[in-house]
Amino acid sequence: MRITxxxxxxxxxxxxxxxxxxxxxxxxxxxDTIASALHAMGVKKLSxxxxxxxxxxxxxxxxxxxxxNMIVDEKPNVRTCVTLLKEGMVVKTQLNKGxxxx
Amino acid sequence: MINKDLVIIGGGPAGLSAAxxxxxxxxxxxxxxxxxxxxxxxxxxxxxxxxxxKQYAKTRGIDIAKILVDDVLKYPEMVEVMxxxxxxxxxxxxxxxxxxxxxxxxxxxxxxxxxTGASEKVLxxxxxxxxxxxxxxxxxTLMNVNGVLPGNDVVMVGSGNIGLIVxxxxxxxxxxxxxxxxxxxxxxxxxxxxxxxxxxxxDILTSHSVKRANGTEALESIVxxxxxxxxxxxxGTEKTIEVDSLCISVxxxxxxxxxSMIGVDMKYVSSLGGLxxxxxxHHETSVKDVYVAGDVCGVEEASSAIVEGYxxxxxxxxxxxxKHENYDELYRDFKAQLENLRSGPFGEKTREGLQEIAxxxxxx
Numbered sequence: 001m002r003i004t005x006x007x008x009x010x011x012x013x014x015x016x017x018x019x020x021x022x023x024x025x026x027x028x029x030x031x032d033t034i035a036s037a038l039h040a041m042g043v044k045k046l047s048x049x050x051x052x053x054x055x056x057x058x059x060x061x062x063x064x065x066x067x068x069n070m071i072v073d074e075k076p077n078v079r080t081c082v083t084l085l086k087e088g089m090v091v092k093t094q095l096n097k098g099x100x101x102x
Numbered sequence: 103m104i105n106k107d108l109v110i111i112g113g114g115p116a117g118l119s120a121a122x123x124x125x126x127x128x129x130x131x132x133x134x135x136x137x138x139x140x141x142x143x144x145x146x147x148x149x150x151x152x153x154x155x156k157q158y159a160k161t162r163g164i165d166i167a168k169i170l171v172d173d174v175l176k177y178p179e180m181v182e183v184m185x186x187x188x189x190x191x192x193x194x195x196x197x198x199x200x201x202x203x204x205x206x207x208x209x210x211x212x213x214x215x216x217x218t219g220a221s222e223k224v225l226x227x228x229x230x231x232x233x234x235x236x237x238x239x240x241x242x243t244l245m246n247v248n249g250v251l252p253g254n255d256v257v258m259v260g261s262g263n264i265g266l267i268v269x270x271x272x273x274x275x276x277x278x279x280x281x282x283x284x285x286x287x288x289x290x291x292x293x294x295x296x297x298x299x300x301x302x303x304x305d306i307l308t309s310h311s312v313k314r315a316n317g318t319e320a321l322e323s324i325v326x327x328x329x330x331x332x333x334x335x336x337x338g339t340e341k342t343i344e345v346d347s348l349c350i351s352v353x354x355x356x357x358x359x360x361x362s363m364i365g366v367d368m369k370y371v372s373s374l375g376g377l378x379x380x381x382x383x384h385h386e387t388s389v390k391d392v393y394v395a396g397d398v399c400g401v402e403e404a405s406s407a408i409v410e411g412y413x414x415x416x417x418x419x420x421x422x423x424x425k426h427e428n429y430d431e432l433y434r435d436f437k438a439q440l441e442n443l444r445s446g447p448f449g450e451k452t453r454e455g456l457q458e459i460a461x462x463x464x465x466x
Contacts, residue, residue, distance in 0.1 A: 001250065001251040002251070003245065003249045003250070003251060003275050003276065005276075006275060008148045008162070008274065009249070011249035031248070032250075033248065036244060039252075040250045044233035044319075044320045045320060046233070049231065054231055055233050055320070056233060057232075057234060057235075057236070057320070059222075059235070059240060060221055060239075060240050061236075061237070061239070061240035061244060062143070062239075062240070063136050063137060067231070081243075082137050082138065084138050
């Protein structure tokens with residue numbers, strides 16, 4: 001759900017960016033964070049608690065609370081609320097603490 | 103190892119203002135910011151500020167952010183900016199380790215200003231971790247920066263200024279704000295903000311809190327309850343409200359973890375939001391040449407963070423041998439502005455809190 005009309009702000013239609021979310025081709029817009037692009041698609045569950053695997057969404061949007069951590073281009077624990085979306089990114093939901101990568 | 107005179111951690115109102123005054127005094131600095139842009143939390147604040155002209159009153163937060171960022175960009179030779187950069191280590195010898203694009207960088211600095219700001223508190227109730235439950239400021243970012251709505255129906259918890267302002271901005275963005283609930287028996291924020299909401303038909307329920315949230319994959323409903331004078335739930339007053347979003351606006355906590363890393367003397371002061379450093383009138387902590395400015399040394403308005411930044415930048419530059427030509431005049435002006443911002447009944451808690459962390463008897 002994107003804002004189209006606003007009394008103070010203007011949101012111009014920006015360039016579409018295609019990315020992959022859990023195996024599906026989806027898209028956001030230039031200027032989106034990964035979290036905002038997913039949210040606009042209606043995806044609120046971004047992460048899971050480590051032990052009980054409870055669903056988690058973003059809470060702080062300032063890169064502090066870690067509840068939006070996802071796997072981005074094979075790299076785990078990426079704070080998706082402060083990471084800009086880029087064309088071709090591969091974004092996956094994370095279920096564990098993250099594994100070492102090259 | 104990279105050598106710097108001054109490293110400023112945090113590119114929000116306090117950090118930017120500190121860099122400006124340092125540059126005006128002739129001191130170069132490096133601003134380190136973990137977000138991909140400068141401006142801190144001003145970048146989402148579409149409302150106009152109060153205060154006096156010197157702190158950009160009657161200007162929208164988003165425009166103040168532009169002014170502060172432009173002020174710093176005027177000194178490209180003096181102020182270096184690293185965004186997308188997280189401080190991962192801070193050491194007593196003023197070595198700072200940074201992570202930037204998977205690269206580990208070591209910086210040796212002569213002085214450090216920590217201006218990390220604050221983060222939103224959470225509230226304890228069953229299922230408070232469901233997706234759809236956000237900090238109110240986080241929703242403000244989602245709406246006003248990214249242009250994305252949190253959901254269709256929202257309840258706001260907390261009637262301080264952030265809760266009231268964000269509720270109004272949710273309505274501006276087209277979201278249905280079902281009500282604002284407040285645990286205290288009176289509204290916390292300014293009357294002018296509360297009145298705007300009431301005029302739009304939004305109820306502000308005092309002596310109410312969230313008892314639990316319901317949902318499986320995301321928030322579906324909340325149960326609110328009336329509170330007695332001891333803030334305990336009153337049995338039989340529960341009411342279920344269907345919402346897909348819940349905003350929590352119950353205050354902010356200083357982001358002081360970097361200060362803990364280098365053993366700065368700290369104290370828990372609830373009126374300042376949590377764990378804060380002891381500071382002297384020059385904003386220097388118990389660790390020499392480590393200074394603080396903005397919400398990290400006590401949660402206040404952005405206006406105060408801006409002035410604290412100016413003051414601290416001025417002082418740090420002078421301590422490193424770069425005394426501003428109008429030092430005395432500016433110093434007195436910034437101190438007077440801060441005193442003015444903290445005057446009146448809304449500044450009382452801040453004034454008391456600052457006394458508790460004074461390393462001398464003339465703090466801030």
